[in-house]
Amino acid sequence: MAVTRSDVARAAGVSPAVVSYVLNNGPRPVAARTRERVLAAIDQLGYRPNAIASALRGGSTQTIGLLTPNRSNPFYGSLAEEIERTLTEQGYLTLTASTYGYRSSEERLLRTFVDRQTDGLIITSGVSLSGAALAGVDQSVLVLEERPDSSLSTVSMDDESDAARAVDHLQVHGHDLIGCIVGPPYVSADGLRLAGWRGQQRRTGRPASDGLVALADAGEEGGYQAAGLLLSEHGRPWAVYGRRPTALFVASDVQAFGALHACWELGLSVPDDVALVSMGGTRAARFTIPPLTTMRQDTEYLARIACAHLLEDIRHPGTPPARVRLTGNLVVGHTCGCSP
Numbered sequence: 001m002a003v004t005r006s007d008v009a010r011a012a013g014v015s016p017a018v019v020s021y022v023l024n025n026g027p028r029p030v031a032a033r034t035r036e037r038v039l040a041a042i043d044q045l046g047y048r049p050n051a052i053a054s055a056l057r058g059g060s061t062q063t064i065g066l067l068t069p070n071r072s073n074p075f076y077g078s079l080a081e082e083i084e085r086t087l088t089e090q091g092y093l094t095l096t097a098s099t100y101g102y103r104s105s106e107e108r109l110l111r112t113f114v115d116r117q118t119d120g121l122i123i124t125s126g127v128s129l130s131g132a133a134l135a136g137v138d139q140s141v142l143v144l145e146e147r148p149d150s151s152l153s154t155v156s157m158d159d160e161s162d163a164a165r166a167v168d169h170l171q172v173h174g175h176d177l178i179g180c181i182v183g184p185p186y187v188s189a190d191g192l193r194l195a196g197w198r199g200q201q202r203r204t205g206r207p208a209s210d211g212l213v214a215l216a217d218a219g220e221e222g223g224y225q226a227a228g229l230l231l232s233e234h235g236r237p238w239a240v241y242g243r244r245p246t247a248l249f250v251a252s253d254v255q256a257f258g259a260l261h262a263c264w265e266l267g268l269s270v271p272d273d274v275a276l277v278s279m280g281g282t283r284a285a286r287f288t289i290p291p292l293t294t295m296r297q298d299t300e301y302l303a304r305i306a307c308a309h310l311l312e313d314i315r316h317p318g319t320p321p322a323r324v325r326l327t328g329n330l331v332v333g334h335t336c337g338c339s340p
Helices: 005-012 016-024 032-045 051-057 074-089 103-115 131-135 159-172 188-203 220-231 236-241 253-265 283-287 299-315
Strands: 063-068 093-098 120-124 140-144 153-157 178-182 213-215 247-250 275-280 293-296 323-326 329-331
Touching: 005 016, 005 032, 016 032, 063 074, 063 103, 074 093, 074 120, 074 253, 074 283, 074 299, 093 103, 103 131, 120 299, 140 299, 153 159, 153 299, 159 178, 159 188, 159 247, 159 275, 159 293, 159 329, 178 188, 178 220, 178 253, 213 220, 220 236, 220 247, 220 253, 247 253, 253 275, 253 283, 299 323
Parallel strands: 063 093, 063 120, 120 140, 140 153, 153 323, 178 213, 178 247, 247 275, 275 293
Antiparallel strands: 293 329
16 A cells, blocks of 8 residues: 555654645745654655645646657657757656557547646647647647647748758759659648749749659658659659659658668669658768758757747746747758769
8 A cells, every 4th residue: 555644644743734844845844853753754664755746736747748740750759859858957757649640649649648737738740730729728838830820839940941942952953853752731841841842843944743742651661652653664754744753852851761762672873863852851861872961950959949938938828929930951961963
């Protein structure tokens, strides 16, 4: 049977209220000898206070909920790691849950965080919870994607601009028929990256039809299958343009890993036959063969900015919603055609 506060009080010869004063350092003073007896009883009996109950009495659980699509994804894994590290430095415990792309589980996980009385919530890109669902949450909420119509704080990458700059890099190498591998457009980040590819192609008078777009699942397998659709002799571009794309813009590093494997299976040399630029800038991008050229989106900086704004809202309720947009930087590898 668990040891209770009353058990400690009996062993120390004091009231339960005095035990509470010792554990909470107040609100009333406790004589030194009495404090020593209480602490000795706590040690002897192995009493462990209910941290959650104590936190709730103080108005805070010192926990933050983090909802992400899939922590095994290198980008989201790195982001979650940086968020957890940053919050730990500030005295908070991070509770993380992954949706694995199932939209039906998002509201259930959100409700779980709410029921656990977390002090705040961070919702990453790739999670499609509606503004209405999040607006009904009492805790402080910060979303890591752009939601201009929302009253919530947002810290996001400038996905559309970053994608356009990645495509521009391929165009500088002389490519005009550039395929696009991207996740479902209802995911905000993927929709913006698709818009960036299409906008950059159109601004420069290059093809931007749906025949050059392959929607893919978020993982390596999705990128592999999508690359096959765009690059094989029976792929979509052949029916419209009579040739395959000479380059691919891939919306995530993980999808690009699969696309590289598809190129190898098709006997296509990267970058000689097909150039490739992706987005994310994950650590693993340096270790592909050849190393990826990728638009790096700095997870450490993103995490620190996001946590700073969330904690500001927790500590100072009523703070106006944050609207922060960060820009990535291109890390040039060997898949784009640049000289090693």
